[in-house]
Every structure is written in C-alpha cells, then in structure tokens.
Amino acid sequence: MLIRPTADDFGTIGHYLGRVLLLVAVFGLVPTVWAVLAREWHPLGGFLAMVGVFALIGAAFLRSFPDHETLDWRHGMVVVAVTWLVVPLIGSIPFLLSGHFGSPLDAYFDAMSGLTTTGLAVIQDLDHLASSLNFWRHLLHFLGGQGIVIAALVLFAGGGSLTLYYGEAREDRVLPSVRSTARFIWAVAVLHLVVGVAALGIAALVVLGFEWERSLFHGLMIFFAGFDTGGFTPQSTSLGYYHSAWFEFVASVLMVAGAMSFGVHFALWWGGRKRLPVNLETRTVIASLLATLTLTLAGLAALGIYSDVAGLSRQGAFQLLSAHTGTGFSTIPPSELARWGGLAFGGMAIAMALGGMASSTAGGVKALRVGLTLRSVGDEVRDILLPHRSVVDRSYMQFSRRWLTPELAKAAMTVALLYVALYLIGAGVGIAYGVPLERALFESVSAGASVGLSMGVTEPAMPALLKLTYIAQMWLGRLEFIAVFVLIGFIVSAVRGR
C-alpha cells in the first residue's frame, strides 16, 4: 500500500530545497560580479534575473516552510532529484537572455549539461560569447562536480545530511562524519583550483604565448571543466584550440585527478598509498584503461587515420583518456571522431560507458561496480568448479578488507544494468530519428555517462525529443538513478497513496 506524504513531508522537503536554492543564488553572484568587472552589461541583466529568481523562490520556501523535521532517506533523495532539475532550469536564464540559444529548451540543455558535468552543448556562436557567461557555464561544472548539496552540507548543520550525501551519488565517507567528508571534498577542490589554474595559466602564458589576462581566463575555464570532468571549453574547437601537447598534458593530469575517488585523494594526502595498488577499484580502472586504450590505438592503426606512431598515440590516448574520465575534451572535431569506426569506436564507447571511480565527478557505471560485478561472476564460477565442501573467499580490498555479499553484488549489477538500459534507450531514440547506429549509441553513452564527446549528433538543429532524451539521460546518469526513482515514487504516492 502506498502511503500519501504528509504536509510535514512536503514542509521538510520545501525547507531544504529553499536552503539549497539560496546557496545557489549566492554562487550566482560570482558571475554577476564578473560581468560588472568585465563591463559586460548585457549579460548582467540575465545574471541579476537569475539570482533574483533563485533567491526569491529559496526565500519563499523558507518562509512557507519554517519548521522542518530531520531529513529521512525519502526526503533527502527527493530534495536532491528536484534540485538537479530546478537549478539548471533557473540557471539557464542568463543563457536564454544572451541570444546564443535558439529556444528555452536549448538553454536548459546546456545548463543541465553543465551541472551534470557532461559537456554536450547546443550553444551557437560560442566564440563570441561574453566571458561572464562562459564563466557561468564552467562554474556550473564546478557546482555540479563538487555537488551543490555537498556545499550545502558544508554550510548548514542539520540532521539527515547522510541522505543528501548519498543522493548525489557519493558512496564512501572518507572521514567519520558526512559533514567533515564534505569539507574535505571542497578542500581538495580548492587546492586543485589554485594549483591547476596556476599550471594551466603558466602553460598558456609561456608555451602558448597568450596575454596574461587571457591565460588566466583559459586556465580557470579549463580547470573547471577538467577537474570536474565536465568538458565545456571557452572556444568552439575544444582543446584542439590550443595546439599544444603541454597544455593537453596539464589538462590530462586534472582530468585524472577529477576521475579519482575522494577516498584515493585522501589516501594520497594522508597516508594509505601502499593500499592503493591492491584496491579492487584501482586495479579495475587501470585494467579497463589499458584494455580500452589498446583497443582504440589498434583500431586507429587499422583504419590508417594517422600516418605516424606519435600522432596516433597522442591523439588516440588523449581522446581515450577524455572518454574514460568522462571529461569530454577533444582535440579533433566531431566529424573526425565520427570516422573512428571498428575497434577504435569500441574502445571509446566502452571507456565512456565504464567511466571513472565511484565518489568522483566522473560518470558511467564506475570502476568499483565493474570490479564487484566481475569479481562476483568469478566467485560464482570458482564456486562451481571447486570441490563441494570448498569455501570460496568472497572478500575484496577497498582500503580495507570487505565482504562481497550477495546484496552488494546484486546492487552493483542492478545499477550496471540500469546504465546499459539507459544507453540503449537513448540510442533507440537517436536511431528512430535516422541517426546511424554507431553515432546514436556513441552520443547516447556520452550523454548517459556524463562524458560530452560528440560524433556530431548533438547540435542546435537536432529534434526536440532527442534533446529531451539526452537531458533525461544526463540527469539520470549523474544521480545514478536512485534519487530519481525515489522522486517518481514520491509523486506516485502523493497522487495515489492513502
């Protein structure tokens, strides 16, 4: 029997939603100030309107629901799922008013892509976009990558934070409390921000020969998009704009750092490095990276696209790393990526589908789930092959020795299967619109795994239903299904419950 949510349930959800929206309003002030400093008066109006809407709705929710209970799992998941729908909606206001988007749906598409750290874009004339709007696009990556709700946890005390934490697809607490873990996540981000922007800025200044203001600008934008595995870039030709192996190398380091779990960051900073090589997740991600890299390079060699090993290695390895970390930077145009058929296509698609580590900003199935699934299958096979009374060791290493219970294996496999279904549904919609199978599948995996690489299907003129499909895929993929399913269940309970 479905139980209809009470007024207290709605009050608690509304109260926390109000808090989060107010926090995003504060973040929205940053590009507003940027617009003032850069004297970009036209975008300024859009930013003020956006901040106003965020603040007014947030304040109205707080005023309407001043009393609240402690969040339970249901409340937390609903808050997270709604936040990730509403923030891009209001956050798209400056985009829409900029004149660079053909429709509100297009503006929402890019805002959702930014927040979910996907990187697919339907913006038009990006190369003439105001710097403040470009900054907002990339700041959305940062907010989404680090987790808006995580930010709320850092600032707001209160019970029930665990549900919000897990709602944003974070699985491990690296410190005893969720709040201290959230603080650690933001501390890691800020440290990387300082070091990453400095490294990229110096590379742009010294190697690329840009003016210092522009070096800093490019450094900041590429940091946000690289460390948060987003994939937006300030210029239309993505990382190919820079024509520099050095710049790509620095960006690659940030991409890898972004795709690492915060548990690994913690181990690297505060000891525990020795345990990393034996971790199931570390082993899985290294194995999948090597396997997909081999596939991609072998495929490119077979296609004969590059005439020399150096070119094949640099271009192949960078696109593959971008795919596997879920970043979506590219040094080649979508039309060229579309020619990567056969093994190269297979390597790239598998890398995107698998994604990075759990509790990172990368999307996809995630290495830990892949590792657990493979381990579980292996254990079952060993169980059958070994003598009747033999006992199979069902433990695995993930910073400490843990037990691979049937429930854990089932949960990992379920989410993996949901991702496969998500990829196939998106591909099906693409095929229905006449997109060739390979491209439809590639684009769908890219959207569902929050990658952002494109074979040219994603463009301003693509059908509205396909845009809506990719938006839904980005939302579902980023939140790893559960929060969205709880929201759907909550709505059904509100309508049909007793």
Next chain:
Amino acid sequence: MRATGILRISVLLVAVVGWIAAFGPTAAGQTRDLAEFLAAPEDHAGETVALEGELIGDYGFRRNGFMWTQLNDDAYTRRPLVESGFLGGSNVGIGIRMPHALAAGLDPPGGYRQRGPVVVVTGVFRYHDPDRQGETYIDVVALRVVEPGRRLAEGPNPITLGVGVVLITGAAVVLWGYRRR
C-alpha cells in the same frame, strides 16, 4: 655555408609562394568554403588553399617564431550575432599558424563585442601533421585583410536589469521576514 644557402632558397620560395598567394588567382575571390573543406579533409592534405574568415579568440605568439590563432568561416563571419540577432548554428573554425611577421599589426581577434579582422589566408593544409603529432591546421604563408576588426556595440537590457533588481529586493524582504520569525 651550405646551410645558409638552403635558408636563402627557403626564404625566397616562401616569398614567391606568398607573393603568388597574395596577388595571384586565389586572392581574387577563389577561396574555399571551410565547412565543405573540413567535410573531407583527407582529400586536401598537403594542398595549398585559400580560406576567408574571421580571426578568433587569441593571438598566441610563441617562442618558435609562429603565431597561432583560429580562423572561423561561419554564419557569424558575415553577420555578427550581436548586430543581426541571427542564429546560424555552431561555429566552424580551424587552427592556423603564421610567422610573427605576418601577424604584425592585426586588429584584435574576435570575441565578445569584438569582430576580429576578416582575412584571406593562403597556406598549406597540414592534415594530421606528423611533425606535430597528428594536429590539423593551416600553415599560412600569406595573409590579406579583407575587412578590419571593429568593436561591436552591445548595451544593457533595462528590462532584465530592472526585473533582476526587483526580484532580489523581493527576496531580501521575504528573507528578512523569515529571519524575524
């Protein structure tokens, strides 16, 4: 002595190619459409081509004597979005490099409120250049400015500014009421 001779011949060759490119048949309007050109880039590898477009983004003057930038040939090259409000799809651009000397005196590259110089560049199409680990770009040997760069006017929208201020004021009032409770 021999190296100096080769260098002289190279400079002479570049000068001749540059002269032909700047004043020869390609400069008389026979430029290629970049989108069509990039649709089958492998067919044009190593060709000397003439392209017309707007210089965009940054001028990266590198220590090796080359300046890198991007050449866009799209709807906005002819009709800047700020002036026309016309949306013509995504940008179409390609990286170009040229000797520092060719880039001297160019107006600022295109960007927000800035229309970059529209130029005709003539150069060799380097497709998956082995010397640059597979990069694709135009190695420019001649450049002619067709239309100088200029500032584009774009002012504030009083309606959105006003709406924003009203909304923020409204939020402050509501929040003040909440805090008082």
